Amino acid sequence: xxxxxxxDLGTTNSVCAYMDRRDPVVxxxxxxxxxxxxxxxxxxxxxxFVGDIAKRQLLINPEATIHSIKRFMGRRYSELxxxxxxxxxxxxxxxxxxxxxxxxxxxxxxxxxxxxMVLQKLRKSAEDFLGEPVTEAVITxxxxxxxxxxxxxxxxxxxxxxxxxxxxNEPTAAALSYVHNRKKSSTIAVYDFGGGTFDISILEVxxxxxxxxxxxxxNTLGGADIDRRIVxxxxxxxxxxxxxxxxxxxxxxxxxxxxxxxxxxxxxxxHETDIHLPFLLADATGPKHLQCSxxxxxxxxxxxxxxxxxxxxxxKALEECRLGPEDIDEVILVGGSSRIPKVQEMVKNxxxxxxxxxxxxxxxxxxxxxxxxxxxxGDVKAVTLLDVTNFSLGIEVEGRRAAKLIPKNTTIxxxxxxxxxxxxxNQRTVKIHVLQGESPNARENVSLGEFELQGIxxxxxxxxxxxxxxxxxxxxxxxxxxKDTRSGVSNAVSIEAPTGLSQVEIDExxxxxxxxxxxxxxxxxxxxxxHQIEKQLVSLExxxxxxxxxxxxxxxxxxxxxxxxxxxxxxxxxxxGNLDDLSLYLARFxxxxxxxTGGGDAPVH
Ligand code: AMP
Numbered sequence: 001x002x003x004x005x006x007x008d009l010g011t012t013n014s015v016c017a018y019m020d021r022r023d024p025v026v027x028x029x030x031x032x033x034x035x036x037x038x039x040x041x042x043x044x045x046x047x048x049f050v051g052d053i054a055k056r057q058l059l060i061n062p063e064a065t066i067h068s069i070k071r072f073m074g075r076r077y078s079e080l081x082x083x084x085x086x087x088x089x090x091x092x093x094x095x096x097x098x099x100x101x102x103x104x105x106x107x108x109x110x111x112x113x114x115x116x117m118v119l120q121k122l123r124k125s126a127e128d129f130l131g132e133p134v135t136e137a138v139i140t141x142x143x144x145x146x147x148x149x150x151x152x153x154x155x156x157x158x159x160x161x162x163x164x165x166x167x168x169n170e171p172t173a174a175a176l177s178y179v180h181n182r183k184k185s186s187t188i189a190v191y192d193f194g195g196g197t198f199d200i201s202i203l204e205v206x207x208x209x210x211x212x213x214x215x216x217x218x219n220t221l222g223g224a225d226i227d228r229r230i231v232x233x234x235x236x237x238x239x240x241x242x243x244x245x246x247x248x249x250x251x252x253x254x255x256x257x258x259x260x261x262x263x264x265x266x267x268x269x270x271h272e273t274d275i276h277l278p279f280l281l282a283d284a285t286g287p288k289h290l291q292c293s294x295x296x297x298x299x300x301x302x303x304x305x306x307x308x309x310x311x312x313x314x315x316k317a318l319e320e321c322r323l324g325p326e327d328i329d330e331v332i333l334v335g336g337s338s339r340i341p342k343v344q345e346m347v348k349n350x351x352x353x354x355x356x357x358x359x360x361x362x363x364x365x366x367x368x369x370x371x372x373x374x375x376x377x378g379d380v381k382a383v384t385l386l387d388v389t390n391f392s393l394g395i396e397v398e399g400r401r402a403a404k405l406i407p408k409n410t411t412i413x414x415x416x417x418x419x420x421x422x423x424x425x426n427q428r429t430v431k432i433h434v435l436q437g438e439s440p441n442a443r444e445n446v447s448l449g450e451f452e453l454q455g456i457x458x459x460x461x462x463x464x465x466x467x468x469x470x471x472x473x474x475x476x477x478x479x480x481x482x483k484d485t486r487s488g489v490s491n492a493v494s495i496e497a498p499t500g501l502s503q504v505e506i507d508e509x510x511x512x513x514x515x516x517x518x519x520x521x522x523x524x525x526x527x528x529x530x531h532q533i534e535k536q537l538v539s540l541e542x543x544x545x546x547x548x549x550x551x552x553x554x555x556x557x558x559x560x561x562x563x564x565x566x567x568x569x570x571x572x573x574x575x576x577g578n579l580d581d582l583s584l585y586l587a588r589f590x591x592x593x594x595x596x597t598g599g600g601d602a603p604v605h
Contacts, residue, residue, distance in 0.1 A: 144390055175188060212386060402439060
């Protein structure tokens with residue numbers, strides 16, 4: 001198949017890269033940028049804009065322009081903090097299953113769908129750049145993402161038409177960039193301060209090994225929180241001058257937020273910046289403007305409590321791997337917020353050494369993802385990645401307590417088996433509540449879901465021996481299986497987070513979203529035809545996925561060629577005749593496959 005791309009799906013910006021033989025290359029998007037704003041605009045009639053164009057409409061249409069969606073991925077609405085709800089102008093709502101969703105007009109979008117729109121744009125840029133279909137990717141996530149957030153990211157990739165081969169942690173990706181082409185072994189710290197999250201990881205790296213020793217972070221602490229501190233200060237300035245509280249005015253807030261971010265960026269090089277917002281508000285006494293200056297000193301005093309939180313995490317990470325700052329050979333800075341001079345000064349002082357400035361903090365993660373993609377493709381010499389779990393995994397036991405089974409910082413992949421039994425005579429079912437987190441109190445941890453093992457052989461209580469296996473795979477995702485050892489019956493229990501999307505829902509969304517490959521000017525006929533072909537391709541991909549183990553190499557090759565041909569035509573052709581032919585060809589191809597394999601579900605056409 002085609003190239004596997006590496007994607008850094010960021011809170012503020014996203015970057016996509018691939019390996020050109022042994023060299024990582026950042027993909028340029030349609031607007032000519034190396035970085036694509038993770039912003040999506042949705043018009044009243046459902047049309048969508050992604051990237052720079054969407055970012056530009058943030059001010060004019062803040063309620064239908066979605067930014068920072070990564071903050072809400074895989075999170076329950078009830079766990080969002082008030083300031084997170086206030087941080088955005090669009091309407092966050094609770095979805096049917098308790099997740100946070102975005103309401104625009106009469107439709108509620110899941111964060112996975114919004115992220116899928118950003119991924120779709122990146123995929124399209126990659127296809128245009130490489131001149132071939134792109135269907136596989138490695139996507140990075142903050143090290144501190146929970147299982148549900150990882151799953152949501154993977155689902156977003158699938159909805160965007162990508163087979164997500166691996167989810168890797170952002171700092172681990174940064175370490176891979178560091179290891180690539182380097183011979184020396186060292187202990188490094190990756191300090192990743194982005195738009196919405198903060199992570200610190202300590203790694204041992206060698207020529208062909210990157211071993212994470214500890215990782216900590218806060219997935220609700222980033223540049224947007226710094227901006228918020230400035231916005232609060234600006235609100236105070238306005239109130240002081242005009243005696244008016246404008247903290248409830250959405251449009252004013254959006255203007256303040258933009259001005260705050262601009263001021264923050266300027267203060268990374270200047271010592272003082274002027275903020276001038278004419279006509280911020282008008283009332284009976286006339287228009288009101290905001291005019292003030294913000295010094296770097298004031299900015300630092302507003303934001304230092306946040307910077308302190310990041311340093312506290314660094315100290316704890318060092319403690320967790322029993323190292324002192326002097327044991328760290330290099331500190332690598334990642335993420336836009338690590339450009340702030342005060343942050344650099346504080347990190348430099350903590351580790352007492354110069355910082356490694358040889359990497360572009362915006363691109364180093366995507367480049368690492370591309371290197372991982374190259375390793376999976378076999379083009380790049382393998383680097384053994386030994387990552388760790390970032391949360392403890394456990395189950396709820398009597399008294400609403402949490403019993404830890406896999407402690408945090410355990411190297412992954414890993415697995416652990418636990419024996420459980422029944423509590424009443426002839427009990428046929430056991431229910432297990434899986435938790436992720438550090439608190440001894442079950443309710444203070446993240447619930448990964450409950451599952452049931454049914455059909456246990458009747459027996460007095462305590463007699464059945466049910467073996468429950470917990471495994472964390474290389475993506476950091478949790479899998480659970482259970483077996484009644486007496487009867488030998490094993491029930492395939494997959495841990496279905498109560499808010500997770502089922503495969504069917506993901507496939508439906510994928511088909512729905514494939515209609516919107518930014519081809520707004522096409523006729524309805526052509527759109528319908530594309531949709532039909534996309535459905536045929538999804539069926540064919542599903543057929544290949546489910547039957548790969550039973551098919552001859554020659555058949556696999558033929559199917560891959562048909563998929564490639566289909567994807568390429570979808571990408572390049574706008575000719576109805578061509579697309580009609582393609583749809584017919586796919587229908588016949590599947591009939592031929594069904595003949596060969598003795599029937600099976602024919603794909604839709
Ligand atoms: P990322 O998530 O890595 O794309 O980082 C985006 C965040 O970095 C946003 O909050 C930006 O405002 C912030 N950022 C980018 N460049 C700078 C800079 N030069 N100084 C301060 N913050 C920056």
